[in-house]
Amino acid sequence: MPKAKYQLISDLIRRRIASGELRAGDRLLPQRAFSEQHGVTLGTVSRAYNELIREGVLEATIGRGTFVRSSGCVESPNEGVIDLRVNRPPVRLLVSDLIRSLGEAPDSFGAALTRDEALTLGSAAHRRAAGEWCRERYAYDAARSSLVLCSGAQQGLMAALMACTRPGDTVLTEKVTYVGVMIAARALGLNVVGVAMDEEGMCPIALSQCVRDTNARVLVCTPTFHSPTSITMPLARRQAIIALAQRHDLTLLEDDAYGALAMPAMPSLFSLARERTLLFTSFSKTLAPGIRAGMLLAPGRLGSVLYRKVRAVAWNIDPLSWAVLSHWLSNGTAQRAIEDNRKVLIERGHIARQVLEGCEFRTDEGCPHLWLTLPTGLTVSTVAASLQAEGVHIQPANDFSVDESYDPGAIRISLGAPSNIATLRKGLLIIRRKLMSPNRYERLIV
Ligand SMILES: Cc1ncc(COP(=O)(O)O)c(C=O)c1O
Secondary structure (H helix, E strand, C coil): CCCCHHHHHHHHHHHHHHHCCCCCCCECCCHHHHHHHHCCCHHHHHHHHHHHHHHCCEEEECCCEEEECCCCCCCCCCCCCEECCCCCCCCCCHHHHHHHHHHHCHHHHHHHHHCCCCCCCCCHHHHHHHHHHHHHHHCCCCCCEEEEEECCHHHHHHHHHHHHCCCCCEEEEECECCHHHHHHHHHCCCEEEEECEECCEECHHHHHHHHHHHCCCEEEECCCCCCCCCCCCCHHHHHHHHHHHHHHCCEEEEECCCHHHCCCCCCCHHHHCCCCEEEEEECCCCCCCCCCCEEEEEEHHHHHHHHHHHHHHHCCCCHHHHHHHHHHHHHCHHHHHHHHHHHHHHHHHHHHHHHCCCCEEECCCCCCEEEEECCCCCCHHHHHHHHHHCCEECEEHHHHECCCCCCCCEEEEECCCCCCHHHHHHHHHHHHHHHHCCCHHHHHCC
16 A cells, blocks of 8 residues: 555655664754645644654654654764774664554563563564564474574574583684674683685685694584675585585584675575574674574474573573564564665665775675775774774774784774764775875874
8 A cells, every 4th residue: 555645754754864864853844844845735744743753753842843852872972983893783763663562562561571481481472473584584494493592692602502512622613703702612611713714705625624623513604794704605605614514524503693684695504404503693783782682593403402501591581672573573673674774784885885995895785894904014903093093993803813813904894883874984984094095104003
């Protein structure tokens, strides 16, 4: 059914807020001026404004006008700082969705708040919504695999490592990777060895060598939008890794924290080799950071072990996050918001390509981060310090190195972190100026 005019207007205002054109505290045009500017009746504008006020997107103050309400999106606490470190999804309008959802399903939110589902790790409704999502994304089949709910990918990773390793074991992973892998491994007394990568991700020849050298039996990897490099493994590379895993009897722990942002979706290692793969995912990077809800998929025989490991780590999953997520998966809000995030990230990726033209970097469509190789002669620490002096914070590559002495000579830039496009552009321009300026050596090398 085509949308009514007032809905088109409220959509337009939502988009302007999402893109950063309108920010928290900004005053909207008075309704009469808006109606004249857009050639619609005053009644239509009034209905659109009222809808957004009801949703909590706008607020009206008598005698002062209508303003954009705080979205709940946390701006950098330091005035003037452009923080490009943390990967977080850019969507700004979920607060109004949350307010609406609480009113739509008070019983299920009430139950999440007051009932203890600890003995089942989530309610039947949560498991239904998760099962549906996993069926669509990962061809999950309850007869062959198990699905365990958890409170995010880090918890899924921890439970998977606990289930598949013993203290003192060696775990293989990409040479540079998400820092949570090192943190979890250290806590469990595991050694981590980094496997060399090329432009298609983990290198099979290097993997083969590492397995021979270390006798490792577990491999952790991020095949889609790998952090920090942004690489998505093509299908042939996934198949090569699986073939090696079969030859050396490796268990694969697949981190799919970003997979939902990739279109078209590549087949997961889990769907290609479900007898030896444990996949963990979450919604903190694709939907909203505050939704501490994740899923663990594994061979059927591991279900009860993983269940106990998740309980050992956290006793229960976060019931409120799960109540929100299962409601949003069932009514389509989660899918829409992830798609919105993807669109915003694609647009930000285009802007980054324009601004950083001439620099050496890589990112893929929809990927929330960008991996920028520094020109020869510049070191990560001096670039990071020099950028910080100008108020731009980036994640130096060393933070991602499994072997702390390895310096890949690159920085990761988060495209989703800035609250609006103007801030992202400003940060990127400063980075470009630092890297491209002819006298950069004098300014950067101390
Ligand atoms: C690649 C990767 N995996 C897992 C995680 C952890 O995700 P969650 O917030 O769901 O625990 C992160 C978070 O930064 C990540 O970047």
